[in-house]
Amino acid sequence: MKRIVVIGAGRSSSSLLRYLLNESEAEGWEVLVADRDEALARSKINGHQRGDATGFDAGNSEKRRELIAGADLVISMLPASMHIDVAGDAIHFGVPLITPSYISKEMRSLDEAAKAKGVLLLNEMGVDPGIDHMSAMKIIHDIQKKGGELIRFESFTGGLIAPESDNNPWHYKFTWNPRNVIMAGMGGTAQYIQQNRLKYIPIHKIFERYKDIDVEGYGTFEGYANRDSLSYRKTYGLENVPTIYRGTLRGKGFCEAWNVFVQLGITTEDFEVDCRKMSWRDFINAFLMYDPELPVEEKLQNFLNLSEEVMEMLRWTGIFENTPVGLEHATPAKVLQHLLEDKWKLEPDDKDMIVMWHRFDYLKDGQEHEVHSSMVAIGETQTYTAMSETVGLPVGIAAKMILNGQLSLSGVHLPILPEIYHPILEELESYSIRFTETTIR
C-alpha cells in the first residue's frame, strides 16, 4: 500500500481528493489529508475507507516531518509561500512532491539538493500555471518537430462564470479569490514583446489596452496583459520568438468598465479612506473633482467620456447609491471589494467556467500558418468547480504517474516535458478537459 499525504484541504483540493480516492483501490493507495482544520479534512474524505484525516498546523515542523517521513508522495495544496518547508523535508526523506504553484526563487534553489537525493519536486501542476504550459508546449513541440518556426505565441486564461449562470452586465462573478480580482494589474507594468519590440503597459493603461479574443463556441472575450510575458521566453525555450503575449480573459465589456475603477484610483492600497460617514455615492465622489453643481454620475461620465453601456454597468454595482459603505477605515481596494463581494456573489446553483486560449503563428516552407487552441471547462457544482477540477486533476494524474514509476526525473520541474504533459493531457480528456485546435491559415 502506498501512502499519499495531501497537505491542505481548502476548496482547490476537492477534485484532487475525489480523484485520488476514486483511484485508490485500483492503484493500492491510502490517502492522508492534513489540514489545520481536521474536520474540514475529514469531510473531504467523506468516509472513504482508503482515506484518513489529521489536524496539522503548517508551523509544526515536527508533525510535518512525521507526515512526510511516512509518505510515498506528498502533495502540497498550501498557499504558495508555504511549500518551501515541505520541499525541504521532502528532499530530506527522499519523498517526491507535487505543488500547483509557480516555482519561487526558494523552490528553484533546491534543485541541486533534490537532484543529489534523486527526488522530484514537480510544480506548476494546476491550471494556470499548469494546463497552460502543457497544452501550449504540446503544440509548440509539434510545430518544431515538423520543421516549423514559431513566430508568435499568445496565451490567455480566465476564471469566469458559466454562460448559464451569467446574469449580470459584467458577465462576471467571484468564482475565486476576490482580492486577486480587485488587485489585477496593480502589481506593476505589464511587459511583453511584439515583432521583436519590447512593449510596456503601465498599471493605469492595462485595462485600456485589452484585445478581443474569439473562442469557438463561446463568443468574444477580452484579454488584458499579464505582468510578465517576457519570462516565458526562457521557460518555454522561445528566446527568438518575436511575439509573446500572455494575458487574462474577461467577458465582453468588462475591461472598459473596470478601467473606470482604475482611473478613479479605487483599486489601490496606498492609503486608507475614512468611510465612517460615507455613502457609496460619497466614496466615488471623493475621487472626482469638487463641483457641487454636477451630480456624481455626470462628473464621472464627463471625466472619462463613458458610454451609456458602461454607465449602466457602473449603476448596476450600486456605486451611485446613497446607502452607507458600512466600513470604518479601509483602503480603496478593500472598499471596492466589499461592494463587489455582495454584487458578484455566486448563487447556490451558479457554475464557474475556465477558458483557455492559445494562438500559435509559425513559418513552414515559406508559408505563414496560424493555429488557435482553446479549452472551456464548466464546473459541476460549487464543490467540484471548473477551477477545482482543472487544478486538481493534473495534480492527481501526476501523482499516479510518479507512484507508478512513469516519471524518472529528479530536481525541480514544471510540466513542459513531453513525458509529463502527454499522459496528463490524454487522461484529462476523459474528464472532458480537452483542447480544440482550429487552423486559421
Next chain:
Amino acid sequence: MKRIVVIGAGRSSSSLLRYLLNESEAEGWEVLVADRDEALARSKINGHQRGDATGFDAGNSEKRRELIAGADLVISMLPASMHIDVAGDAIHFGVPLITPSYISKEMRSLDEAAKAKGVLLLNEMGVDPGIDHMSAMKIIHDIQKKGGELIRFESFTGGLIAPESDNNPWHYKFTWNPRNVIMAGMGGTAQYIQQNRLKYIPIHKIFERYKDIDVEGYGTFEGYANRDSLSYRKTYGLENVPTIYRGTLRGKGFCEAWNVFVQLGITTEDFEVDCRKMSWRDFINAFLMYDPELPVEEKLQNFLNLSEEVMEMLRWTGIFENTPVGLEHATPAKVLQHLLEDKWKLEPDDKDMIVMWHRFDYLKDGQEHEVHSSMVAIGETQTYTAMSETVGLPVGIAAKMILNGQLSLSGVHLPILPEIYHPILEELESYSIRFTETTIR
C-alpha cells in the same frame, strides 16, 4: 565661547555656514563643521578664524558622541533618515538640536525623553518644511486673534529657475535633487479636503488636476497636489477648516507636458528596461502600442490627444531622437532622469528661485475675506542659491535664538509657535526673504 557643531556640509549648508560665521564674532561662537569629506567641510569654512572642520562618518558613534558632548548646540544637515542617532546623543548630553527635516515617527517618539532632560529638538526649520509653516501660522494666528474663522487654506511651494535663467519651454531646470523631481507624485494618492469633502487624486491623475496660481509680479504658475494635505489639519490645529490643499509649483505648461511621461508609464521604478540597444525613440515607442505604420510622434500625439505646444516641449527633451539611451538596464524613471539631467542642467550663471504662495479665506462679522501671501527668493550664485538661503537662514536664526536663551522650550517641536516664527520671519526680511500680502476681498 559657545560651540555650534554642524553635521553635514553638503550644498544645503552653504548659506547656513555663511550666516553662522558672519554672526560668530558678535555672538561669541565657534563653528565646527563635521562631514565625511573633511576637505569639503574645510572649504565651507573658507579660512574663517571662528570656524573649524573635521572628518566624520555618520556611522561612527564614538566620534558622534564626542562631537555632541563638546557642543552647546548641534545642527544636523544630514539626510533626514540620519537625524535620529544625533537626536539620541543630543538628549543624552543635554544639547539642543536643530534639523530642517520633517519630524519622523522616530523623532516624535523622543519627545518625552527630550522633555525629561529639558532638551529642545527643533525640526522642520528649512523652507518647505519651515518657512511655509512660519509664514502660514503667522497669518492664521492673526486671523484668529481678530476673531476671524478660517474656512480655506491653500499653500504651494516650488523650487524653480529664476526668470533671467529661464530659457527652455518647460520653464524648469534641476535646481535640487533630480530624483525627487522625477518621482514627484509617485509616492501615492494625493489627499486633501474641499468644502468638508475628502478628495483623493490617484497617482496617474495628479498632473492632470493641477490648478493655476497667480503670484503677484511673477505671473501664473501651476500647482499640483502634494501627497498628504490632511495631516496639516492636526499640525496647524485646523481640524474644522473645510478646505485645506497643499501643493507644489511649476511653470506654466509644465504639468500637462509632465503628465505625458506619467501616462506613458516612464516615471515608475517597478521594473528595469533593457536599453542596451535602444535609442530614445525606441524607449518611448516601447510604451506605445505596436503600430509600424505610424511614426512615434503621431502615435504619442493620438494616444494622449496632445497640443502642438506640448509636442514642442517633448521634442525639445530629445525623446524622439535616434541617439542611443546610453544605459544598460535601468528603471524607466532612471532612464528619464538620465535624459533630463542633461537637458535641465544649470548653466554656470543660472540662478534658482523659490516661490511660496498661500491663500487664506476667512469669515469675520458675516463677511467672507480672502488674503493671499507670497514670497519669491532668487539665488545669488550656484553656491548661495535661493534653496540654500531659504533652508539655511531660518536654521541659523533659530540657532542664535536658542543660544541667546530666547527659546525656553523642550521636547520635539516645529516652528508653529509665535515665539519661534515671529523673530525668524522678521530677521529673514533683512535678507530679502519677505512675504507680500494681498487682500482680494
